[in-house]
Amino acid sequence: MEKKPINTNKIVVFTGAGISAESGLKTFRDNDGLWENVPVELVASKSGWEHDPEFVLSFYNQLRKDSSLVEPNAAHLAIAELERYFDVVVITQNIDNLHERAGSTHVIHLHGELNKARGVDDVSRIYDIGEKPIDLGDQCESGSQLRPHVVWFSETPFHIDSAKKHLGEAAYVLVVGTSLTVQPAASLLKKARYHAKKIIVTMDIERVPFGFTLLRGRATNLVPGVCQEWCEKCNSSS
Numbered sequence: 001m002e003k004k005p006i007n008t009n010k011i012v013v014f015t016g017a018g019i020s021a022e023s024g025l026k027t028f029r030d031n032d033g034l035w036e037n038v039p040v041e042l043v044a045s046k047s048g049w050e051h052d053p054e055f056v057l058s059f060y061n062q063l064r065k066d067s068s069l070v071e072p073n074a075a076h077l078a079i080a081e082l083e084r085y086f087d088v089v090v091i092t093q094n095i096d097n098l099h100e101r102a103g104s105t106h107v108i109h110l111h112g113e114l115n116k117a118r119g120v121d122d123v124s125r126i127y128d129i130g131e132k133p134i135d136l137g138d139q140c141e142s143g144s145q146l147r148p149h150v151v152w153f154s155e156t157p158f159h160i161d162s163a164k165k166h167l168g169e170a171a172y173v174l175v176v177g178t179s180l181t182v183q184p185a186a187s188l189l190k191k192a193r194y195h196a197k198k199i200i201v202t203m204d205i206e207r208v209p210f211g212f213t214l215l216r217g218r219a220t221n222l223v224p225g226v227c228q229e230w231c232e233k234c235n236s237s238s
Helices: 017-021 046-051 055-067 076-082 097-100 160-169 185-191 219-237
Strands: 005-014 087-091 107-109 114-121 126-128 146-150 170-176 198-204 213-216
Touching: 005 076, 005 160, 046 055, 055 114, 055 146, 076 087, 076 097, 076 170, 076 219, 097 198, 107 160, 126 146, 160 170, 160 185, 185 198, 185 213, 198 219
Parallel strands: 005 087, 005 170, 087 107, 170 198, 198 213
Antiparallel strands: 114 126, 114 146
16 A cells, blocks of 8 residues: 655654653652552552552542643643644643643543543543542443543553554654653654654653654753744745
8 A cells, every 4th residue: 555645744743751740740650660659550550440449549639630730841832832833743641631731732642631531341431520530439321430541551552543644644753751661652653754854852761763863851951942943944944
């Protein structure tokens, strides 16, 4: 099958926990496997849920509250500003809504969304809950206990095919705040075009994918400059 032509006005931004950390949110693997001082297996696995669902719900309720108290940072805002000149798709491993709050309008959440809930036994029913807590006994319409709409260990990420499609069409790919160690999300970058402009901004990475330029540093320091350069290039050529 013939490969779809590249969209010269399309940017895909792929983000990880590092960009949210610069707004003050803890990253998933902080402190040697602890997340907000809690072992991640207790709050991000089906076994943890089955062992103590009330504890898992209280953890995410607090995380949801904490997320609402922080603001999008300069990197989030610069990414949103790209939409003035480009067709922009943000693919994120993060479960917060900082991209949306910054103004990005097309965000794909691979690992779910903290501000949504779904039934334990009915994944087809997804509810926008905003900042509201989920309590034990809260049920979806089919009578299933509500749980956070996030991807736990051994669960399949969402929207993988859509993410691959967008990466394969983009003329620019900007990767921000990820070490590219979480699979299968990290392997998605192999779908980026060979001739696309590809940049990674991160503090922590062991291996840079072929064809990508590494800018090692903080997202808030480096991403605005990359975005401004691309916007100026687009504006001067139009």
